[in-house]
Amino acid sequence: MTATTDPTTPSPSPAPDAPADGAAERSPEEVIATARARIDDLDARIIGLIEERVTVSRQVQAARIASGGRRVHLAREMDILRRYRDGLGAPGTGLAMTLLDLCRGRA
Numbered sequence: 001m002t003a004t005t006d007p008t009t010p011s012p013s014p015a016p017d018a019p020a021d022g023a024a025e026r027s028p029e030e031v032i033a034t035a036r037a038r039i040d041d042l043d044a045r046i047i048g049l050i051e052e053r054v055t056v057s058r059q060v061q062a063a064r065i066a067s068g069g070r071r072v073h074l075a076r077e078m079d080i081l082r083r084y085r086d087g088l089g090a091p092g093t094g095l096a097m098t099l100l101d102l103c104r105g106r107a
């Protein structure tokens with residue numbers, strides 16, 4: 001007996017997230033472990049960037065204080081709060097306030 005295909009029956013299409021090369025799908029544990037490794041790497045980079053921001057911010061503060069100014073510049077901080085809110089929505093404001101606390105201490 002020979003197998004016949006019915007031309008009116010559509011062949012099943014692969015699931016949208018199926019690997020194109022027919023390789024076995026990754027288990028949830030593998031997906032989670034890979035994603036967590038990326039998150040750990042991103043967090044390390046974010047922390048490094050924050051440390052860099054603290055250093056640069058303190059340079060600005062020191063220069064201003066050395067020339068008789070104040071540590072805090074409120075208009076500039078308002079611009080930064082707006083930037084983070086525009087970029088990240090309402091929670092961005094809290095994140096920016098935490099960053100400013102880290103960079104110049106509690107205002």
Ligand SMILES: C=C(O[C@@H]1C=C(C(=O)O)C=C[C@H]1O)C(=O)O
Pocket residue numbers: 056057058060061071072073074076077080099100103104
């Ligand atoms: C670095 C500055 O000094 C302070 C620290 C700021 C910051 O960390 O972004 C912003 C404003 C100032 O309160 C600055 O005026 O640019």
